[in-house]
Amino acid sequence: xxxxxISGSPHVHSDTSTKKLMHSVIYAMIPALLVSVxxxxxxxxxxxxxxxxxxxxxxxxxxxxxxKGPATLTDGSAIITGVLLAFxxxxxLPTIIIIxxxxxxxxxxxxxxxxxxxxxxxxxLVGRVFLLISFPVQMTSWPVTKPLFAxxxxxxxxxxxxxxxxxxxxxxxxxxxxxxxxGVTFLENGKQVIYRIPSYMDSLLGDMGGSLGxxxxxxxxxxxxxMFLKKVITWEIPTAYIGSVIIFSGILWMVDPAHYVxxxxxxxxxxxxxxxxxxxxxxxxxxxSSKGQLVFGLGAGILTILIRVFGAYPEGVSFAILIxxxxxxxIDLRFKxxxxxxxxxx
Amino acid sequence: xxxxxxxxxxxTKILMKGLGVNKAMIGIENNKPDAIxxxxxxxxxxEGIEVYSLKVKYPQGAEKQLIKALINREVPSGKLPIEVGxxxxxxxTAYAVYEAVQKxxxxxxxxxTLTGKSVEKPSNFQVRVGTPVTxxxxxxxxxxxxxxxxxxxxxxxxxxxxSLDVPVVKGTSGILLMPDEEAHRGVVSNCxxxxxxxxxxxxxxxxxLLEKVVMHEDFERAEAEKIMDCIECGSCNYTxxxxxxxxxxxxxxxxxVGKLMRTRKK
Numbered sequence: 001x002x003x004x005x006i007s008g009s010p011h012v013h014s015d016t017s018t019k020k021l022m023h024s025v026i027y028a029m030i031p032a033l034l035v036s037v038x039x040x041x042x043x044x045x046x047x048x049x050x051x052x053x054x055x056x057x058x059x060x061x062x063x064x065x066x067x068k069g070p071a072t073l074t075d076g077s078a079i080i081t082g083v084l085l086a087f088x089x090x091x092x093l094p095t096i097i098i099i100x101x102x103x104x105x106x107x108x109x110x111x112x113x114x115x116x117x118x119x120x121x122x123x124x125l126v127g128r129v130f131l132l133i134s135f136p137v138q139m140t141s142w143p144v145t146k147p148l149f150a151x152x153x154x155x156x157x158x159x160x161x162x163x164x165x166x167x168x169x170x171x172x173x174x175x176x177x178x179x180x181x182x183g184v185t186f187l188e189n190g191k192q193v194i195y196r197i198p199s200y201m202d203s204l205l206g207d208m209g210g211s212l213g214x215x216x217x218x219x220x221x222x223x224x225x226x227m228f229l230k231k232v233i234t235w236e237i238p239t240a241y242i243g244s245v246i247i248f249s250g251i252l253w254m255v256d257p258a259h260y261v262x263x264x265x266x267x268x269x270x271x272x273x274x275x276x277x278x279x280x281x282x283x284x285x286x287x288x289s290s291k292g293q294l295v296f297g298l299g300a301g302i303l304t305i306l307i308r309v310f311g312a313y314p315e316g317v318s319f320a321i322l323i324x325x326x327x328x329x330x331i332d333l334r335f336k337x338x339x340x341x342x343x344x345x346x
Numbered sequence: 347x348x349x350x351x352x353x354x355x356x357x358t359k360i361l362m363k364g365l366g367v368n369k370a371m372i373g374i375e376n377n378k379p380d381a382i383x384x385x386x387x388x389x390x391x392x393e394g395i396e397v398y399s400l401k402v403k404y405p406q407g408a409e410k411q412l413i414k415a416l417i418n419r420e421v422p423s424g425k426l427p428i429e430v431g432x433x434x435x436x437x438x439t440a441y442a443v444y445e446a447v448q449k450x451x452x453x454x455x456x457x458x459t460l461t462g463k464s465v466e467k468p469s470n471f472q473v474r475v476g477t478p479v480t481x482x483x484x485x486x487x488x489x490x491x492x493x494x495x496x497x498x499x500x501x502x503x504x505x506x507x508x509s510l511d512v513p514v515v516k517g518t519s520g521i522l523l524m525p526d527e528e529a530h531r532g533v534v535s536n537c538x539x540x541x542x543x544x545x546x547x548x549x550x551x552x553x554x555l556l557e558k559v560v561m562h563e564d565f566e567r568a569e570a571e572k573i574m575d576c577i578e579c580g581s582c583n584y585t586x587x588x589x590x591x592x593x594x595x596x597x598x599x600x601x602x603v604g605k606l607m608r609t610r611k612k
Contacts, residue, residue, distance in 0.1 A: 011529075
């Protein structure tokens with residue numbers, strides 16, 4: 001008689017897989033993607049397409065000719081990196097710069113460590129920060145938002161982001177209240193133009209200048225809820241991250257409301273929502289244990305506000321997450337899950 | 347339980363007397379409401395025995411987890427349940443005790459479940475220890491054509507059998523015939539550090555870390571990370587999205603650490 005297959009237990013497996021987790025993340029990014037196309041039009045479509053195709057191509061080539069391992073393209077992680085990179089750049093970024101960003105993200109940020117799961121830093125953020133430092137002008141010219149099919153406006157018109165405008169004006173000595181009331185005045189082609197800080201409602205829906213994916217807090221929240229239900233992300237990192245941003249910026253605001261903006265402004269502008277839900281929660285580059293994830297989120301929140309308020313850049317989410325990525329091995333070493341039976345000893 | 351409730355309760359009473367305790371708790375998962383109802387009804391006639399309904403959860407039957415669920419005490423690492431004042435026995439044991447004490451019958455029989463997706467008549471058999479497994483399979487309608495794997499025990503912790511030509515032993519609780527398509531493992535890919543293995547581990551261990559440590563044969567570190575607490579429930583392996591063979595490595599590590607501890611004692 002024939003012999004049966006033998007192997008160690010367990011003999012069954014849950015229906016999760018890396019591929020399914022990655023695909024859930026891709027679905028979760030769709031709302032933010034639609035909002036970016038709505039407000040930035042074809043520019044957004046172009047950036048996303050180039051970024052995704054370039055990321056997938058680099059991953060395929062490196063896996064096939066350098067690593068010579070089994071194909072990893074189907075796991076979907078290159079698509080995520082591509083979309084996230086696109087989410088983190090302005091919609092008028094020249095094609096060649098997007099391709100360089102995708103190369104740095106995939107080749108240096110991910111594949112040089114050995115591929116998915118081995119990378120220390122979030123690949124999309126590695127690409128983004130590389131571009132920000134290498135092409136500061138292109139990376140910080142933000143096309144003005146306009147609803148899809150609206151006439152009369154082109155990508156050529158650029159405006160600052162709320163965070164950028166605020167930072168510049170604060171340096172000039174204005175108070176937060178003056179900036180909020182009067183807007184920011186600057187010269188464009190010899191004419192005086194006033195840029196008004198968007199209302200909370202505008203920033204909630206996404207009608208503000210910024211990178212593709214970061215503008216709409218609502219779209220990001222919808223995606224985040226989906227990921228939460230699919231158990232792709234856990235509550236620890238976003239809660240600790242956003243919580244510490246609110247507390248830390250809240251303290252500054254209460255001490256001196258004339259020179260520090262309120263926590264809600266910090267929450268709704270810039271890349272905080274995108275970072276807290278989509279990038280800090282990247283499972284590969286975040287701590288494993290629940291306690292470790294809380295520490296990670298806390299650190300990222302404090303660093304974000306430090307950079308936004310006291311640093312040279314108006315935005316600090318990418319740097320904060322990358323810096324905390326570097327601490328993950330140490331956090332994992334220090335913050336262990338509670339072992340069963342540990343309560344007895346003190 | 348539905349058929350032998352009275353006997354199990356008498357067995358429990360005998361165990362209580364033997365141990366000198368006056369309180370016994372019977373934990374039943376709440377997906378078996380008829381068993382809970384039946385046993386609660388019967389237990390009214392027995393002083394000191396109470397039936398508790400437990401949330402369905404794997405692994406629940408492991409003694410340390412059962413103690414935690416029933417009296418919310420955690421047995422310390424490397425210690426026995428008596429440390430927290432508890433003793434755990436199976437319903438099957440209680441029944442065997444009843445038979446041994448009341449009927450003077452040694453443990454020569456046990457109930458074996460024979461089941462599987464393609465099995466014609468999945469059933470419970472009360473058989474003598476030593477009965478060939480082939481006879482059980484015959485009685486359940488023969489071995490299905492697509493059988494690719496035979497498991498002695500449950501799907502999470504049971505052992506795969508090489509052939510059906512083995513006898514039922516006193517530890518055989520069930521035989522599971524799996525179709526060939528379910529008999530093979532998935533392709534292993536890189537750990538994506540999702541942390542699911544930590545979330546599911548009932549002992550609060552870090553299976554991903556232990557796997558790595560064992561791969562590097564750093565058994566001292568494995569011991570420090572409490573590898574010996576692993577109860578081999580298989581939850582980490584079951585949940586791993588990358589199909590990593592966590593439990594295989596944990597077993598290798600446990601046997602190596604066990605050896606290490608024994609040489610240290612000498």
